[in-house]
Amino acid sequence: xxxxxxxxxxxxxxxxxxxxxxxxxxxxxxxxxxxxxxxxxxxxxxxxxxxxxxxxxxxxxxxxxxxxxxxxxxxxxxxxxxxxxxxxxxxxxxxxxxxxxxxxxxxxxxxxxxxxxxxxxxxxxxxxxxxxxxxxxxxxxxxxxxxxxxxxxxxxxxxxxxxxxxxxxxxxxxxxxxxxxxxxxxxxxxxxxxxxxxxxxxxxxxxxxxxxxxxxxxxxxxxxxxxxxxxxxxxxxxxxxxxxxxxxxxxxxxxxxxxxxxxxxxxxxxxxxxxxxxxxxxxxxxxxxxxxxxxxxxxxxxxxxxxxxxxxxxxxxxxxxxxxxxxxxxxxxxxxxxxxxxxxxxxxxxxxxxxxxxx
Numbered sequence: 001x002x003x004x005x006x007x008x009x010x011x012x013x014x015x016x017x018x019x020x021x022x023x024x025x026x027x028x029x030x031x032x033x034x035x036x037x038x039x040x041x042x043x044x045x046x047x048x049x050x051x052x053x054x055x056x057x058x059x060x061x062x063x064x065x066x067x068x069x070x071x072x073x074x075x076x077x078x079x080x081x082x083x084x085x086x087x088x089x090x091x092x093x094x095x096x097x098x099x100x101x102x103x104x105x106x107x108x109x110x111x112x113x114x115x116x117x118x119x120x121x122x123x124x125x126x127x128x129x130x131x132x133x134x135x136x137x138x139x140x141x142x143x144x145x146x147x148x149x150x151x152x153x154x155x156x157x158x159x160x161x162x163x164x165x166x167x168x169x170x171x172x173x174x175x176x177x178x179x180x181x182x183x184x185x186x187x188x189x190x191x192x193x194x195x196x197x198x199x200x201x202x203x204x205x206x207x208x209x210x211x212x213x214x215x216x217x218x219x220x221x222x223x224x225x226x227x228x229x230x231x232x233x234x235x236x237x238x239x240x241x242x243x244x245x246x247x248x249x250x251x252x253x254x255x256x257x258x259x260x261x262x263x264x265x266x267x268x269x270x271x272x273x274x275x276x277x278x279x280x281x282x283x284x285x286x287x288x289x290x291x292x293x294x295x296x297x298x299x300x301x302x303x304x305x306x307x308x309x310x311x312x313x314x315x316x317x318x319x320x321x322x323x324x325x326x327x328x329x330x331x332x333x334x335x336x337x338x339x340x341x342x343x344x345x346x347x348x349x350x351x352x353x354x355x356x357x358x359x
Contacts, residue, residue, distance in 0.1 A: 009341075040168065047172030051180070052214040054079065058177055072177045076170070090241060097242040194347075202343040209339045213332050216296075221251040224258075224291050228265075231283030237265065238272050247284075251291075253327050254311050258288050310334075 054075045061071040184203040188196045225248025232240035243265045250261035262284040269276040311331060318330035 043168035044172050046169045047176060048210075049214055049218070050079065050169065050173050051176040052211050053218065054173075054177070055180075055211070056215075068178060072174060075177060076173075093241050094245065097239045101239055101242060198343065198347050202340060205339050205343060206336050209335050210332060213335060217252055217254075220291060220295050221248050223295055224248060224251045224287055227287040227290065228261075228283065231287065232265070232280070235276060235279045235283070237276065237280065238268055243268065253315065254331055256312070256315055256327070258284060 057078060058071045058075050061074055062068070066074065184200050184207075187203060188200045191199050225244050228247045229240060229244035232244055237243065243261075246264065247258070247261035250257040253260070262280065265280045265284070266277045269280045314330045314334050315327055318326035320326075322329075
């Protein structure tokens, strides 16, 4: 039984949980490590994302005989130009809309409360079954609205506060661009023979998985943000740029992100002009249909091969465990774990076939 895959995986999971539990019990000893980890987590994450986004440019530059140092400098110049272009084109408008939203926040909250009270006051005129449905829906809407509102506020705050954390990002990005080929050989040197080959292949597959997810998901989110911006501007929605950018950020979260993103837009539309909320819902629906049926299949294809029900389950569980960061990192983490397990299974099958042939 000890040679069975399910038994070995179960033991590995059990040991991992025990280690985590012991780590939590003696966390005072490891508190300095936790503090350092929390400090560098966001810059390291941003550096990793920028690495996968800029790696195609670096690879192309090196194919046309650019030395490594010149390709790295070129990547930084390109990032700087894109950042300057972003600021020059939408920076002032985005700052203006964010300040206006912050100033009008109390008034918007008051309008939402009055609208909710009026809606609930009219429910007595409806059949009892509809009253129950409205009460349940109101509770869910309030929860989603509070969540979406808090995410929007945190998003605005993090845009400004994150500038101070970006000091570390260039350092991580430089070393990733400079020494990324050395990581797999460094890890593999601790193994020998077939295990060494398997480790290098697994690390290569993990790299491909992360690259496909990050590049594909961010490109898809960008296209969705552009579609939302065009739609919001077409109907004259206030804070169109800010809401479209928020929708772009939330679209990084598969399946649930668009529903979170549309809530602030619908609230703003209801306050501005009630019928505009219908237009906002139509814009979101159309953009998501275009994204799910045309953009995502052509950009990402089936690179992750994860069932939608699995995605929703993972996101909900990760959100309860680790909050917003859990929601954002759940799917790529699951994809990496799935890649490792697939490689373990494939390696065991090769060993079985070799043993069978030798008999």
